[in-house]
Amino acid sequence: MNNVRLCAFDDLVHGGARRFALDDGVVLALVRIGDDVYAIGDRCSHADVSLAGGIVDERACTLECPKHGSEFDLRSGKPQSLPALRPVPTYQVEIIDGDVIVSIEGTQ
Numbered sequence: 001m002n003n004v005r006l007c008a009f010d011d012l013v014h015g016g017a018r019r020f021a022l023d024d025g026v027v028l029a030l031v032r033i034g035d036d037v038y039a040i041g042d043r044c045s046h047a048d049v050s051l052a053g054g055i056v057d058e059r060a061c062t063l064e065c066p067k068h069g070s071e072f073d074l075r076s077g078k079p080q081s082l083p084a085l086r087p088v089p090t091y092q093v094e095i096i097d098g099d100v101i102v103s104i105e106g107t108q
Contacts, residue, residue, distance in 0.1 A: 001031050002103065002105045003094075003101050003103050003104075004022060004101065004102050004103070004104055005031060005099050005100070005101055006020050006100045006101070006102055007020075007030070007099070007100050008099055009032075009037065009095050009099065009100055010098065012030060012032035012037060012100065013032065014032050014033070014034065015032070015033065015056050015058055015064060015080065016017070016031070016056060017029045017030065017031045017051065017052045017053070017054065017056055018030050018031075018049060018052060019042050019052035019053075020042075022064065022104065023042070024104070025102055027041070027043065027050075027103070028040060028041055028042050028089075028091060029041075029042045029050075029051050029052040029099050030093075030100060030102075031059045031063055031074055033056065033074075034058075036069065037093045037095065037100055038061075038074035038075065038090070038093065039090065039091035039092075039093050039102045040063060040072060040074055040088055040089070040090050040091070041077065041088035041089040041090070041103055042079055043088065044065040044067065044068075044070060044072075044084060044088070045070075045084050045085070045086040045087065045088050046065070046068060046070050046079075046080065046084035046086075047065065047067045047068055047070075047083075047084050049066065049067040050063055050066075051063050051064045051065055051066075051072065051088070054066045056095070057064055057071065058072075060080070061073060061074045061075060062074060062080055065084065068084075069081065070082065070084035071082055072084070072087070072088055075090065076090060077089055077090040082106040091103060093103060100105040
């Protein structure tokens with residue numbers, strides 16, 4: 001497994017998304033909801049727009065695309081509303097000693 005440290009947990013804003021571009025070409029958005037952190041592919045499967053600029057719905061655990069409003073489940077990457085029909089990748093996240101570690105291999 002390819003585990004990557006992206007940032008400190010405390011660097012993430014509660015209820016916000018932050019974009020990360022990795023050396024291997026993977027681009028993802030980290031979303032913090034309370035003590036949980038989710039990692040999701042940063043490109044909307046409908047419009048090829050960065051999801052990190054979208055709105056987080058903490059109750060529904062979704063991230064809304066800022067262009068056309070498709071919402072993606074942060075746990076599964078599945079679209080929850082149109083116009084997106086295809087899911088985006090999700091990644092396993094662990095918090096270790098205050099650092100956010102994402103497993104790049106083994107996307108869900």
